[in-house]
Amino acid sequence: xxxxxxxxxxxxxxxxxxxxxxxxxxxxxxxxxxxxxxxxxxxxxxxxxxxxxxxxxxxxxxxxxxxxxxxxxxxxxxxxxxxxxxxxxxxxxxxxxxxxxxxxxxxxxxxxxxxxxxxxxxxxxxxxxxxxxxxxxxxxxxxxxxxxxxxxxxxxxxxxxxxxxxxxxxxxxxxxxxxxxxxxxxxxxxxxxxxxxxxxxxxxxxxxxxxxxxxxxxxxxxxxxxxxxxxxxxxxxxxxxxxxxxxxxxxxxxxxxxxxxxxxxxxxxxxxxxxxxxxxxxxxxxxxxxxxxxxxxxxxxxxxxxxxxxxxxxxxxxxxxxxxxxxxxxxxxxxxxxxxxxxxxxxxxxxxxxxxxxxxxxxxxxxxxxxxxxxxxxxxxxxxxxxxxxxxxxxxxxxxxxxxxxxxxxxxxxxxxx
Numbered sequence: 001x002x003x004x005x006x007x008x009x010x011x012x013x014x015x016x017x018x019x020x021x022x023x024x025x026x027x028x029x030x031x032x033x034x035x036x037x038x039x040x041x042x043x044x045x046x047x048x049x050x051x052x053x054x055x056x057x058x059x060x061x062x063x064x065x066x067x068x069x070x071x072x073x074x075x076x077x078x079x080x081x082x083x084x085x086x087x088x089x090x091x092x093x094x095x096x097x098x099x100x101x102x103x104x105x106x107x108x109x110x111x112x113x114x115x116x117x118x119x120x121x122x123x124x125x126x127x128x129x130x131x132x133x134x135x136x137x138x139x140x141x142x143x144x145x146x147x148x149x150x151x152x153x154x155x156x157x158x159x160x161x162x163x164x165x166x167x168x169x170x171x172x173x174x175x176x177x178x179x180x181x182x183x184x185x186x187x188x189x190x191x192x193x194x195x196x197x198x199x200x201x202x203x204x205x206x207x208x209x210x211x212x213x214x215x216x217x218x219x220x221x222x223x224x225x226x227x228x229x230x231x232x233x234x235x236x237x238x239x240x241x242x243x244x245x246x247x248x249x250x251x252x253x254x255x256x257x258x259x260x261x262x263x264x265x266x267x268x269x270x271x272x273x274x275x276x277x278x279x280x281x282x283x284x285x286x287x288x289x290x291x292x293x294x295x296x297x298x299x300x301x302x303x304x305x306x307x308x309x310x311x312x313x314x315x316x317x318x319x320x321x322x323x324x325x326x327x328x329x330x331x332x333x334x335x336x337x338x339x340x341x342x343x344x345x346x347x348x349x350x351x352x353x354x355x356x357x358x359x360x361x362x363x364x365x366x367x368x369x370x371x372x373x374x375x376x377x378x379x380x381x382x383x384x385x386x387x388x389x390x391x392x393x394x395x396x397x398x399x400x401x402x403x404x405x406x407x408x409x410x411x412x413x414x415x416x417x418x
Contacts, residue, residue, distance in 0.1 A: 001031065003034075004123060004124065004126075005121070006033060006034070006035045006129065007037070007110060007114060007138055008129045009038060009129070011035075012304075014247075017330065021406040022127075022410065026413065027052065034054075034055070034121070035053070035054045036055050037055075037057070040067065059106070060106050061087065065080055068080065069081045099165070099176060100133045100180065101180075106134050113138075114138045118146060118149065124150060125416065127413075128151070128152070130153060130154065130156065131157045131162075137184065140188075143187045150189045151187060152188065152190050152413065153184065155191070155193045155194065155197070157194075158197040160174050160177025160204060161174070161200035182210075186210060190413075190416050191213050192217055192409065201214060215412050219328060219330045221406075222397060222401055222404040223337050224337065234275075234297075235271070240316070241271050241313070242316045242317075243317055244258075244272070244275065244276075245331060247277045248284075253321070255280065259272075259284070262291065262296065263291045264373075265377065272291075276299075285298070311338045312338060315340070316341045316383075316387070317341065317343070318343055319331065319342060319343070319345070321353055323348055323351075326352065332353050332356060341363070342357060343364045344364070345365075356401070360392065360397070362391075366379065366380065
């Protein structure tokens with residue numbers, strides 16, 4: 001039995017959900033899996049969940065402050081949230097010479113916990129999930145100290161090809177990211193990156209010594225989820241429930257076009273439920289007030305298991321396209337796993353969800369063109385009427401989109417041990 005240690009920064013995130021999928025697949029293939037991750041608000045430091053032993057470490061100070069504010073809606077939380085924002089900005093400014101390393105103490109906590117775990121268990125493999133850089137630094141240091149362990153950085157987001165702080169130019173972000181990649185990847189036994197970053201690395205990394213060890217896979221969330229049990233109390237019965245689950249960073253994912261379409265729908269008894277964090281709360285609330293015929297419900301982040309129940313009980317699932325062509329929203333693969341109809345907007349022609357959803361039989365792709373808003377309203381209405389009671393069997397999709405399954409990741413890990 002191979003023993004695997006996984007390092008994940010924010011376990012309660014899209015990347016954490018991806019990590020859970022591959023950890024469960026590793027487990028089902030006979031591996032013993034341990035996890036080191038952030039200690040979330042009022043969550044135990046040690047726990048065993050679904051057969052995986054979890055050790056949680058103290059997150060960065062601003063992360064802890066934000067978590068406290070999210071979970072304590074008192075007057076003090078507003079003040080503390082502003083202090084956290086200013087501290088984070090100051091920390092980012094101070095760390096310009098070392099970015100994306102922002103908190104060396106946080107990185108050290110990951111390394112210290114991983115080293116302690118390795119001394120006890122002598123893992124066969126350590127998997128560092130990026131983002132954040134701290135997990136990759138910890139894995140690199142463990143590999144350097146204990147050369148026998150297999151080290152696999154898992155880039156669910158791109159480092160040199162990703163997004164840096166607004167104050168940095170694109171070229172600066174690429175150069176800084178590549179500097180860290182050269183340092184941290186030289187001891188890696190295999191490097192898993194996303195297909196969306198392939199073009200970037202073929203241009204910028206092809207001459208690097210680590211490039212032959214890169215394997216391009218994809219977001220590993222295409223699984224069988226029809227077995228999700230239970231109903232959700234969130235959705236209204238006897239209504240046509242449209243559901244969006246995920247974050248809404250306004251500068252990347254603008255919901256205005258979708259909200260305008262929903263407001264104009266002539267179908268009665270529709271409810272649009274939006275679940276997750278947002279940077280455009282005022283816009284959401286304005287549309288919530290303006291939508292007279294059909295209701296808009298806004299809910300903060302909920303546990304992943306509860307979110308799956310909501311998706312299972314929805315009639316139509318909503319995706320809002322990104323305006324960055326290299327950022328594939330992981331939610332679409334969970335959507336497809338559920339097998340429900342999907343409506344997806346796209347603000348740019350090469351929006352990254354499109355190529356996947358084109359292969360999904362129950363999808364409607366809507367271009368965010370304000371000149372076509374009335375025609376798109378009709379298209380959405382017809383799609384809802386025609387598709388809401390239909391389902392897609394995912395077995396064929398899982399063959400066609402194999403790189404989006406957790407099995408594809410585990411097969412690459414097996415090769416490391418050969």
